[in-house]
Amino acid sequence: MPSSSTPKAFQPRKVGRYLLHREIAHGGMATVHIGRLLGQVGFTRTVAIKRMHEHCSRDPEFVSMFIDEARLAARIRHPNVVPTLDVVALDGELFLVMEFVQGETLARLVRRSTKANLRIAPRVASSVITGLLEGLHAAHEAVGEHGEPLSIVHRDVSPQNVMVGTDGVARVLDFGVAKAANRLQTTRDGQIKGKIEYMAPEQIRGGAVDRRTDVYSAACCLWEMLTGRRLYIADNPVTLWGMVLEGKAEKPSTINPDVSPDLDAITMRGLDPDPTRRYSTAEEMAIELEQSVGIATPREVGRWVQTLVSKKLRELDGVIAELDSVASEISVPADLDSGVSSVGAAAPVPSDPPMPSGVLSVPAPGQPSAQPFPKPQTVAKPRPPAASSPKIEIPRPPLRSSPGV
Incomplete structure (x- = not known):
C-alpha cells in the first residue's frame, strides 16, 4: 500500500x-x-x-x-x-x-535511493531481506488455536508490503491475499493473486503454491535492493509473464559490482524457476545470508531509513503531535x-x-x-443518528483441510 x-x-x-x-x-x-x-x-x-x-x-x-x-x-x-x-x-x-511503525515501505526506500543515485549497501539489503524472511518463516510456521498448522503462504510479498522502521527492523504486512487453511475467502483454481513482477513461475501458472513461493518473491526484493531496478520489466502483462516463466535473471553483480559471489549465489538460488532447487524454507535463506554474507546492524539500517526519508518522518512527527493535541481534549x-x-x-x-x-x-x-x-x-461535530445502521455480514470460515506448506 x-x-x-x-x-x-x-x-x-x-x-x-x-x-x-x-x-x-x-x-x-x-x-x-x-x-x-x-x-x-x-x-x-x-x-x-x-x-x-x-x-x-x-x-x-x-x-x-x-x-x-x-x-x-x-x-x-x-x-x-x-x-x-x-x-x-x-x-x-x-x-x-x-x-x-515509524518508518517507510521498502518500495519507497528503494525508489528514493535510485532517484538519489545511491546504491544500497549489500549489508543493509541483506539485513532487510533477512528480517523479511524471518517474518515470512513465522507466518509459514503459524498454528491455529488448537495447534493445527495454518499453512499460510503470503502470495503478495513485494517491497510495497515490507515496512522498514527507524529502529532498523523490517516487518511484513498485508496478508489480505494470503493462502491458508480455513480462510473465509477462497481462491478459485487458476486464479492469480499478487503482483506479477514478484510472482514465482508456479504462481503465474495458477498452480500449487507453498512457502517456497514466498522465498522466490523475497529473492526478487533482494535483487531489486542490490540493483536499484525491477528484476523483469515489460510493456504489457503477457510479455512480463513470459519473462518470469522463462526465468533468465541476471546476477546482481552484473549491475552492481559491490555484490559478492556469495550474495550472487544466494540471490540466484532464491530466484530459481524450479521450486525444488530453491531454499526449502525462508529461514534457511535467512541463515545463509547471515552466515555467508553478513548483515548490517539495526542501527545501520535505521540510519539508512532516516537519511532517505527524513522529511516524511518529520511530517509524521507533526501529525502525531497534532493527534496528541486533539486526543488530550x-x-x-x-x-x-x-x-x-x-x-x-x-x-x-x-x-x-x-x-x-x-x-x-x-x-x-x-x-x-x-x-x-x-x-x-x-470529534468536532456530532453526527445526527441514522435511521438504521447497515449490517456487515461476517461469514463463517469453511471447514476444510489444506495441504501443508
Whole structure:
C-alpha cells in the first residue's frame, strides 16, 4: 500500500475506543490512517488504522479478505510481522487496527535511493531481506488455536508490503491475499493473486503454491535492493509473464559490482524457476545470508531509513503531535466500549488481555454472525443518528483441510 505524498485534511473522528486521524497511505481496497487508542486513566497509544473503502465494504468477497487478513496476522507473533491489534466494525465500515511503525515501505526506500543515485549497501539489503524472511518463516510456521498448522503462504510479498522502521527492523504486512487453511475467502483454481513482477513461475501458472513461493518473491526484493531496478520489466502483462516463466535473471553483480559471489549465489538460488532447487524454507535463506554474507546492524539500517526519508518522518512527527493535541481534549467515559461492536481478529491467545464489555468476537465455525453495528462519533461535530445502521455480514470460515506448506 503506497504512502500518501502529503497528509490530507481530515476531521478526526472517534471509532469506538480509537481516534481516527489523517490518512498516511492508500491502496485499492483501503486507506491507512494514523490513529490513537483512547484508554482509561490517560493511557494512549499511537496506532495505524486501515479503513476499508466504502464500496469494498459492500462486497462480501472484500469483507472476507479484510477479516482474513486480521485473523491470519493475529496468529503470527513475531518482531518481523506488523501485528494486528483489533478489528472494528461500525456504521457499515470496517477498520483494522495495527501497530504503528515509524518508518517507510521498502518500495519507497528503494525508489528514493535510485532517484538519489545511491546504491544500497549489500549489508543493509541483506539485513532487510533477512528480517523479511524471518517474518515470512513465522507466518509459514503459524498454528491455529488448537495447534493445527495454518499453512499460510503470503502470495503478495513485494517491497510495497515490507515496512522498514527507524529502529532498523523490517516487518511484513498485508496478508489480505494470503493462502491458508480455513480462510473465509477462497481462491478459485487458476486464479492469480499478487503482483506479477514478484510472482514465482508456479504462481503465474495458477498452480500449487507453498512457502517456497514466498522465498522466490523475497529473492526478487533482494535483487531489486542490490540493483536499484525491477528484476523483469515489460510493456504489457503477457510479455512480463513470459519473462518470469522463462526465468533468465541476471546476477546482481552484473549491475552492481559491490555484490559478492556469495550474495550472487544466494540471490540466484532464491530466484530459481524450479521450486525444488530453491531454499526449502525462508529461514534457511535467512541463515545463509547471515552466515555467508553478513548483515548490517539495526542501527545501520535505521540510519539508512532516516537519511532517505527524513522529511516524511518529520511530517509524521507533526501529525502525531497534532493527534496528541486533539486526543488530550477528549474525555474518555468509563463505559467507552459500551455499545461498540469490535470484531476480534482471531481466536484468543493466552497472553492476550480479556476483551472489554460490548466487544463482539468474529464467530467461529458454527456460531452465529455479528449483530448490526452502532454509529461512530465525530470529534468536532456530532453526527445526527441514522435511521438504521447497515449490517456487515461476517461469514463463517469453511471447514476444510489444506495441504501443508
